[in-house]
Amino acid sequence: MVNKKSGLGKNMDSLFGANRISPEALEHSKTASRSPEAGEKVVSLPLSQIEANPFQPRLHFDDESIKELAQSIQENGLLTPIIVRKTGSKYQIIAGERRFRATQSLAAKEITAIVRATNDDTMATLALIENLQRDNLDPIEEARAYANLMAQLQVNQTQLAEKLGKERTTIANGLRLLKLPNAVQDLVQSGDLSMGQARALLGLEKESQVNEAIQTIIKDQLNVRQVEALVKRLNAGGQKPQKKAESPFAKDLANRLEDKFGTKVKVNAGQKGAGKIEIAYLSEQDLARILSILSIEVD
Structure with missing residues (x-):
């Protein structure tokens, strides 16, 4: 019986090739590193010559997880090389930024890597897919990545959804979060506001109402349904529903x-x-x- 791959899996094959290293593989898999493509080889590169992926949608890296990964690398070595592309005299990371950061924290001088020829469009798509497969992004990072990739590839929501193996509504709902004030987006990223609560706030017409709602949500610890009711009340002029007169x-x-x-x-x-x-x-x-x-x- 043939196993069918998910949309993201198929896109990874088309971007990396059937025999290439897949970014969805865990940094320290117990299996041996996958072989590079024909004409490619694993090399050692100075860390000083390697730069972060300019299309990396992930802005925040958990220090504790990097520390754990660094300890694993120190004990077992780097089992999966990072993948980079050459840009002038430097190299940019295509996949493996966590491995790079962990190795860097060990004060190492070099890291094993595969050098691959990759254009900007493929690199941007790879960076997003890699993070989506690992659930590495918070809702705002994901939304910004969708917006940036749409601009980079010059595609609409439907076309982007097809490329990523996502539902169009997932893309649309994510992009709507970018309409919220920056302060609210920051609360989503910090975890003080859930995606459901933030989405409910999109129903408010004025930023002053959003600010008022945020204060109430945090103060009273409102759940999503309560936030939705608060939004309706604020749009109705802030009046609480009148109690039915007792007969x-x-x-x-x-x-x-x-x-x-x-x-x-x-x-x-x-x-x-x-x-x-x-x-x-x-x-x-x-x-x-x-x-x-x-x-x-x-x-």
């Missing part, structure tokens, strides 16, 4: 029941004669007292 019948009945049970009673009259009665009790003993008034025996 004279419900009010009178509640008072009479409170007198009988000696506790708080709430009567909610619904439509077509339906409704519900809520009787409050303060303890198990208080509940037993109320049940006794109702002639209900409890074992």
Whole structure:
């Protein structure tokens, strides 16, 4: 039976070739390094001659994970070479920036690499796919990467989705986050605001409303549904929904029941004669007292 690859997997094959090193492979796989293509070879390059990928969508690297990777490299060596391209007298990383940073932290002088001829379009696409496969990007980094890649490749949302093996709605929803004020985007990146909360804020018409909403969300620890309700209220002028006026019948009945049970009673009259009665009790003993008034025996 032939295993079908995901959209991202197929794109990686088309970009790297069937026998090339795949960026989705973990930095320290237990298997041997994959062979370079015909005409390519693994070489040692001075770290001082290597530059970061100019199309790298990932702006933040976790120091702890880099430290763990560095320890692994120190103990086992670099099992998978990084992939670079030559630009003038320097080299730019195509895949393997975490491995590069980890090796750099060990005060090493050189790193093993495969030099590959790659154009800007392929390099930008590779950088995004590599990070998407590892779930390395926060929602804002991902959205900015979509926008940059669309400009780089001169494609629309549908065409980009096809290239990345994504749904068009995924691309569209990500790009919408870039319409939020920079301060809100920063909160998403720091993890203080979820993608769902941020997306709900897109329904607000004024930046002043967004700022007000942010303060309320953080102060009251609102969930997504509560944020959506807050957005509706702010768009309606900031007025809280008016409570339905209590009917004279419900009010009178509640008072009479409170007198009988000696506790708080709430009567909610619904439509077509339906409704519900809520009787409050303060303890198990208080509940037993109320049940006794109702002639209900409890074992």
